[in-house]
Structures are given as C-alpha cells and as structure tokens.
Amino acid sequence: MAKFKLQGAAEPPEQEAAWDAEHELNERISRAEGEMRPHVGMKLLRKAKRLSQQQLADILGVSRKTYQLYETSKLPIPSAIIGKLAAHYDVDIHELFTGRPFPSPPAVKMANAKVAIAAFRHLADEFMEMKMSLEEMERITLAYTRAHEPGDPLNELDLMTCVKIVTGDKYLPF
Numbered sequence: 001m002a003k004f005k006l007q008g009a010a011e012p013p014e015q016e017a018a019w020d021a022e023h024e025l026n027e028r029i030s031r032a033e034g035e036m037r038p039h040v041g042m043k044l045l046r047k048a049k050r051l052s053q054q055q056l057a058d059i060l061g062v063s064r065k066t067y068q069l070y071e072t073s074k075l076p077i078p079s080a081i082i083g084k085l086a087a088h089y090d091v092d093i094h095e096l097f098t099g100r101p102f103p104s105p106p107a108v109k110m111a112n113a114k115v116a117i118a119a120f121r122h123l124a125d126e127f128m129e130m131k132m133s134l135e136e137m138e139r140i141t142l143a144y145t146r147a148h149e150p151g152d153p154l155n156e157l158d159l160m161t162c163v164k165i166v167t168g169d170k171y172l173p174f
Contacts, residue, residue: 038082039073041096045089046071060084061168080165087143087166111150118154119144123163130171140166 046056057067060081069075086096094102104112123137144162164172
C-alpha cells in the first residue's frame with residue numbers, strides 16, 4: 001500500500017538528517033571544485049602577498065591584461081605560467097590549485113630532502129661565482145624538488161630548467 005504525505009507535514013527526523021547530510025556533502029563538493037581552479041589560487045595568493053596585478057604580470061613576463069584574463073579564467077593558464085607561479089610563491093602546484101599542500105608520506109619527504117640537498121650543492125658549485133643569492137638557490141631547489149620524482153638521481157637538465165623558470169635569463173643563456 002502506498003504511503004501518502006499530507007502537504008505541509010513534517011519529515012521524519014531521520015529523513016531530514018539524511019537530506020541535511022546530503023546537502024552538506026554537495027556543498028563541500030561544490031566548494032572543493034571551486035578551489036580546484038588555478039585562477040582562484042592565483043588571485044588569493046596575489047592578494048595574500050599584497051601584489052598588484054601589474055606587479056605579478058611583470059614577474060611572470062606577461063602583460064597586465066593577459067594576467068587579468070588568467071585570473072578571471074577567461075584565458076587558459078599555460079603550464080609554464082603555473083610553474084612560474086608555484087616557484088614564485090614557493091608552493092606546490094596542488095597548493096596553487098587548492099590552497100592546501102599535498103600531504104606526503106615520511107619516506108617521500110626523506111627522498112625529497114636528499115634530492116634537495118644534491119640540487120642545492122650543485123647550484124652552489126655552479127652559480128656561486130655568478131653571485132646567485134641563497135634565496136634564489138632555495139627557490140630553485142624547492143621548485144626542482146617538487147618536480148622531481150623521489151628516488152631518481154639528480155637531473156642537471158631539469159635543474160637548469162628550474163633555474164630558467166625561477167630566474168628567467170639572469171643566469172642561463174638558453
């Protein structure tokens with residue numbers, strides 16, 4: 001026999017709780033999906049660092065209008081720009097997209113620390129004579145470590161690519 005509900009009658013508490021839980025889950029998913037857009041992270045990080053759109057556009061080597069189009073999601077953000085943003089803000093790409101760093105297990109952290117030490121030593125050997133600052137070396141090392149697979153040996157070409165991304169043409173001619 002079918003059950004009919006009188007108009008205006010209250011739902012049983014269990015049903016209301018289930019609907020509330022479903023609604024909350026949908027809200028959290030919607031918020032999370034909104035956080036997965038890099039233009040949202042771009043704007044939040046820029047404002048947190050108190051930079052103008054023009055200042056960040058200059059750092060990225062693009063026009064202010066192009067930067068505005070990235071930040072409003074009217075123009076797709078090229079991967080090179082995402083890499084520059086992550087290096088500039090000293091965050092991993094996951095954090096750039098979501099506002100939260102990606103959690104790593106202890107073994108991965110240890111492997112990354114070893115890679116970071118090797119990369120930093122290599123930078124010190126190669127660029128100290130060129131007066132590369134310790135802060136630049138640190139930013140390059142962090143960018144390289146984020147892009148590097150734990151357990152892989154130091155890759156000089158990838159490290160030099162990070163130098164180029166972080167410092168532009170300041171140290172490398174290519």
